[in-house]
Amino acid sequence: AQSVTQPDIHITVSEGASLELRCNYSYGATPYLFWYVQSPGQGLQLLLKYFSGDTLVQGIKGFEAEFKRSQSSFNLRKPSVHWSDAAEYFCALTPSNDYKLSFGAGTTVTVRA
Amino acid sequence: EAQVTQNPRYLITVTGKKLTVTCSQNMNHEYMSWYRQDPGLGLRQIYYSMNVEVTDKGDVPEGYKVSRKEKRNFPLILESPSPNQTSLYFCASRAWGGESYEQYFGPGTRLTVT
Numbered sequence: 461a462q463s464v465t466q467p468d469i470h471i472t473v474s475e476g477a478s479l480e481l482r483c484n485y486s487y488g489a490t491p492y493l494f495w496y497v498q499s500p501g502q503g504l505q506l507l508l509k510y511f512s513g514d515t516l517v518q519g520i521k522g523f524e525a526e527f528k529r530s531q532s533s534f535n536l537r538k539p540s541v542h543w544s545d546a547a548e549y550f551c552a553l554t555p556s557n558d559y560k561l562s563f564g565a566g567t568t569v570t571v572r573a
Numbered sequence: 574e575a576q577v578t579q580n581p582r583y584l585i586t587v588t589g590k591k592l593t594v595t596c597s598q599n600m601n602h603e604y605m606s607w608y609r610q611d612p613g614l615g616l617r618q619i620y621y622s623m624n625v626e627v628t629d630k631g632d633v634p635e636g637y638k639v640s641r642k643e644k645r646n647f648p649l650i651l652e653s654p655s656p657n658q659t660s661l662y663f664c665a666s667r668a669w670g671g672e673s674y675e676q677y678f679g680p681g682t683r684l685t686v687t
Contacts (some may be wrong), residue, residue: 469613490673503680504663511674534629550615554674558625559667560631561676563615 462487464553465567466564474572481536481567483551492554493534494561495525499547508550510534520567546571575600577679579664585685586654594649594682596664603669605647606676609633610661617661622647624669663682 463486473479481563485491508519515527525536534551551564577598586592598605606621608631618631622641636658638650647666651658664679 464615466615495673504678506675509675552616554676559606560618560621561606561616561665563608563617565613565615 462491462553462555462560463564464562466549466551466567466570468567469565470568470570475543476540479538479541479545479569480545481549481551481569483534483536483564485532485534485551485553487497487532487553487555489556490529492556493525493527494552494554495519495523495534495536496550496552497521497547498566499544501520504550507536521563528567541569541571543571543573545569575677577664577666577677579662579679579682581682583683585687587687588655589653591656592651592654592684594651594662594664595683596647596649596679597645598647598664598666598677599645600666600668600677601644602666602677604667604676605641606631606665606667607637607639607647607649608663608665609658610663610681616663619649646668654684658684659686660684665681 465484493510496504507523510517510527548566548568550566603624607615607619609618609621617633620639622628662682665676667676
């Protein structure tokens, strides 16, 4: 069975600083990977996705993520954080031969002025 | 506009009073699913449906029922809600096969059971 681990429960970052959120997965083959963001009181918004090809994927709101097969990781990055990036971020995985979406526990990002 | 809708968005109820949360999608998707979100646990799948009249349990199905009589609708039924079902619920849908592996989520339903 597949699983997703987000090692950091909470991260605090200064506005304008860089941000990296970690995501590790467990799955026997190459999965399809996603990052979602949930702003306070809001639903889920897809930031980016990886299916195949280039291992560095660009998403919305200036985010990017890099798939590293050797490390079973799919870390999310943003070079310069804005106050509006304060939210909860979820990494998720779908197996290539299934429809189930498995989520990590989430990382809450706080942005300080 | 392609979307997944859920109703109600907010619900406060009492233990044991049956309730239904509706979910509808207008994208002709075959696959639909329900998740609950709890702090520190992320989203966990409750039930899913591969097509009309085809449903199956997810990771946390206890205390829930679903039905899929029409392709567009996938209601979540709590026959006898309990306080441990207080949570944020999301419905999602996805097309069968093809190149798109993305699930589309509804806006969420916040349920409180007292």
